[in-house]
Amino acid sequence: MSIDLAERLALAARQHPDRAFLATPTAQACRYGSLEERSGRLITVLAQRGVVAGDRVAVQVEKSVEAVLLYVACLRMGAVFVPINVANTPSEVAYFLEDAQPRLAVVAPAQRPVLDAAAHRAGVGHLETLGLDGEGSLMEFAVRAQPSTGPFEYGPNATAAIVYTSGTTGRSKGAMLTRANLATNASALAAAWRFTGEDVLLHALPLFHIHGLFAAINTAIAAASTVLLLPRFDAAEVVSLLPRSTVFMGVPTHYTRLLQHAALNRAAAAAMRLFVSGSAPLLVETHREFHERTGHAILERYGMTETLINTSNPYAGERVPGSVGPALPGVAIRVVTDGGAVASTPEAIGALEVRGPNVFAGYWRDAEKTRAEFTADGWFKTGDVGRIDAGGYVHILGRAKDLVISGGYNVYPREVEAVLDELPGVLESAVFGVPHPDFGEGVTAAVVLKPSAAGSEEALLRALQERLARYKIPKRIVFLDDLPRNTMGKVQKNLLRVAHAALYIAAG
Secondary structure, three states: OOOOHHHHHHHHHHHOOOOEEEEEOOEEEEEHHHHHHHHHHHHHHHHHOOOOOOOEEEEEOOOOHHHHHHHHHHHHHOOEEEEOOOOOOHHHHHHHHHHHOOOEEEEOHHHHHHHHHHHHHOOOOEEEEOOOOOOOHHHHHHOOOOOOOOOOOOOOOOEEEEEEOOOOOOOOOEEEEEHHHHHHHHHHHHHHOOOOOOOEEEEOOOOOOHHHHHHHHHHHHHHOOEEEEOOOOOHHHHHHHHHHOOEEEEOHHHHHHHOOOOOOOOOOOOOOOEEEEOOOOOOHHHHHHHHHHHOOOOEEEEEEOOOEEEEEOOOOOOOOOOOOEOEOOOOEEEEEOOOOOEOOOOOOOEEEEEEOOOOOOEEOOOHHHHHHOEOOOOOEEEEEEEEEOOOOOEEEEEEHHHOEEEOOEEEOHHHHHHHHHOOOOEEEEEEEEEEEOOOEEEEEEEEEEOOOOOOOHHHHHHHHHOOOOHHHOOOEEEEOOOOOEOOOOOEOHHHHHHHOOOHHHHHO
């Protein structure tokens, strides 16, 4: 069993008291040696508001040092951390409060009057505030509080966090992640990515998502590394801070924006040892261009809210563009074909299923949904379609719900996108299906052209005829300035399907 993250923090405080846990571009914000005292004050504030181990603490605040300390306080005392996207509307937040039933909610100061009535209706015991610069009622109480030192009691199977899914196919569901889920995954990533106490993680991700909170912060905790915290991603600032860092984790959009800066070169990245990408597929061209500019091969990995991180390209070994690498140690992944059989040969395409200590305990207050997402023999249905090659590398072909069935043929969007993205002038693409009067679903592509590139629908379709089977070729290609994405950079194909739902109906 991996060491609990709270124990990791206590161990780092004893062994490396002067090492920075959190830093900002201008200061050392929190040492490991002061972490117990600073998070302990927050534990006291939470306890004074009735929070005990197992109670939910809902948090919708801007990223800050204090927000990380609040997460640490919940970890240490056994409270269940419930991060909420700062982009969620008040009505969406009201749903989360009603569903999670937190003892305490912490929001931005400006949001308190907006959410006060919703919190009251949801039965939230206390509503406190925390701002970007540490202002707000939470820290006002904390500076006057005596630090709590415990003892704190909880087991490895206790829920540590509830993270709500994106909800693109209905109401968001809260995935319950246990302390063991967090600890084992953090340990596996620290080992796989060779994190040490000498590492400085340049953190430009949001804290409401598993990428920024668990893959990043928890992995740093597991190795007693330093986190250089930025309030948000800014390409110029990231490039300027690379010489002070050793690891960067980002989403594909971050890398494309970094490549737009002339200052990104081998000299700027000389101090870096690792660049990680996740949360959405990385274009093969981005992978190649980044390697040419910096000398670094971006390491892609594969994870999701319910399982944390499942796979990773190797630290030492071939990082295959377009692949998310083999399963992490202790994690098993299998492919189940359309007939329901487990694939026994490499390259078979089917639904990906996962089993391991990283897999969540189930959906909060939804036993029926939990049962539906697990197989009879205990594997979690990821909802992704892919294949595993002879070397054990996993290749994601898309979400099962994004599969296009056109004229009775299965068309995997990622396969078509990979070919489109290689065509001259194409920056990126998204393939999706919409109703078609003849084929049932029409394979459709949205394409973003490179700056100053010229392109036509006819030219791209002609080029595809030489590269793809006829049934895989899009019936239409639409050109967009940008693909619709969520805050983590994932293309929102549901919005594309809605926007172009009448494309073939009107034409037919």
